[in-house]
Amino acid sequence: MTHQAKDFSYLKGKLKSLSEKQLEEHFKLYKGYVARINLIESELAKADKSHTNYSWGNWSELKRREAVAYNGTYLHQYYFENLGNDGMTPSNEFKAAVDEAFGSWENFLADIKSTALSTIGWVLVCRRKADGKLHSYLLTEHHGGLPVDQDIVLVIDSYEHAFFLDYGVDRGGYIQALFEDINWEAVNKRFAALK
Ligand SMILES: [Fe+2]
Incomplete structure (x- = not known):
């Protein structure tokens, strides 16, 4: 597994703007993207590259969805990392x-x-x-x-x-x-x- 989900549970109870339940549900969704990018990458490694097509092809479809799961993983990571204010201010x-x-x-x-x-x-x-x-x-x-x-x-x-x-x-x-x-x-x- 190339990509690992980070643990952002420290945010629960810490944020004024979001409840623990809201964050919990969001963490589940984030972990789903991490699982998906790992799955897509492992499937790509063994997919038949000769069956490619703009309309449909297994390898083609995996390539088309690769960035969805990748960005779904890392944009969430950026987001959760830039939450949690302990009295800090912009530089x-x-x-x-x-x-x-x-x-x-x-x-x-x-x-x-x-x-x-x-x-x-x-x-x-x-x-x-x-x-x-x-x-x-x-x-x-x-x-x-x-x-x-x-x-x-x-x-x-x-x-x-x-x-x-x-x-x-x-x-x-x-x-x-x-x-x-x-x-x-x-x-x-x-x-x-x-x-
Ligand atoms: Fe999200």
């Missing part, structure tokens, strides 16, 4: 980069919320390699929507499965509350590592 370097890219911290938060309300899925804050600036992106599926050459700094899971037990259909309320629970130390570290 001055990160805040300066936010100001440069979004104009102000308030506009950054408004951008993230609006981006989340524009998708059924992921919201990512990345540093684009081409201009060295922060940008927000949305993904509607795990494997689709992320422009190339980006370094991931912050990941927000905005699928309904991430918040429905606690917020119903109130995606905006979830995003608003989640910002109180961002592990800025994790975000600061990712950002500092880019320099």
